[in-house]
Amino acid sequence: ELKVEQNPLFLSMQEGKNYTIYCNYSTTSDRLYWYRQDPGKSLESLFVLLSNGAVKQEGRLMASLDTKARLSTLHITAAVHDLSATYFCAVALNTGNQFYFGTGTSLTVIP
Amino acid sequence: NAGVTQTPKFRVLKTGQSMTLLCAQDMNHEYMYWYRQDPGMGLRLIHYSVGEGTTAKGEVPDGYNVSRLKKQNFLLGLESAAPSQTSVYFCASGPTGSGTNQPQHFGDGTRLSIL
Numbered sequence: 001e002l003k004v005e006q007n008p009l010f011l012s013m014q015e016g017k018n019y020t021i022y023c024n025y026s027t028t029s030d031r032l033y034w035y036r037q038d039p040g041k042s043l044e045s046l047f048v049l050l051s052n053g054a055v056k057q058e059g060r061l062m063a064s065l066d067t068k069a070r071l072s073t074l075h076i077t078a079a080v081h082d083l084s085a086t087y088f089c090a091v092a093l094n095t096g097n098q099f100y101f102g103t104g105t106s107l108t109v110i111p
Numbered sequence: 112n113a114g115v116t117q118t119p120k121f122r123v124l125k126t127g128q129s130m131t132l133l134c135a136q137d138m139n140h141e142y143m144y145w146y147r148q149d150p151g152m153g154l155r156l157i158h159y160s161v162g163e164g165t166t167a168k169g170e171v172p173d174g175y176n177v178s179r180l181k182k183q184n185f186l187l188g189l190e191s192a193a194p195s196q197t198s199v200y201f202c203a204s205g206p207t208g209s210g211t212n213q214p215q216h217f218g219d220g221t222r223l224s225i226l
Contacts, residue, residue: 004153006153009151033214033215035214035217041219042201042218042219043154043201043203043215043217044217045214045215045216048212048213048214050212088154090154090215097142097159097161097167098156098159099215100170101153101154101155102153103151103152103153104153
């Protein structure tokens with residue numbers, strides 16, 4: 001079974017600041033996905049990372065994948081209130097059809 | 112553009128009752144998944160299907176059954192509901208399984224309370 005850990009679980013940050021969310025996983029994989037969930041809502045796909053060294057950026061968010069370290073990061077640049085949400089990483093084994101989710105990081109951006 | 116539709120959105124059951132949650136997708140996806148989301152535990156896979164007529168167990172399958180009689184529909188059944196099954200249930204679909212540049216598409220969730 002693949003285990004996925006996210007840190008931190010809760011993050012409160014001021015607008016304009018930078019921060020990084022970490023996603024560690026226990027088994028070799030080069031398939032990692034980041035999602036955003038607003039309170040009471042569904043999950044929205046943010047990034048798909050499919051190779052070692054992959055980096056994707058969208059607006060103030062940038063995601064990267066280091067398969068050797070079994071680590072993905074989601075970096076937030078100059079946070080704004082609209083980024084307040086829960087962020088999940090999900091990892092899939094290189095073989096098989098199951099996705100394993102982290103516990104989520106609840107981000108609150110304070111004006 | 113419906114995507115993934117879950118019914119019902121909310122439901123309250125008494126312990127021991129049974130019910131079926133319906134998931135429908137209009138994207139012609141082969142793969143469909145049922146997850147449960149509990150506070151502090153992320154999403155956990157209950158069952159999944161890699162195509163019409165197929166089902167497989169995920170991480171937490173006990174107490175649930177599924178069926179995929181039609182490609183577009185994936186049903187999740189609770190045979191005898193227990194308070195531990197109080198949760199938010201999400202259905203997801205995807206064009207292939209892992210190893211694809213296509214993420215899963217999620218429904219809006221079903222909030223289920225078992226009294």
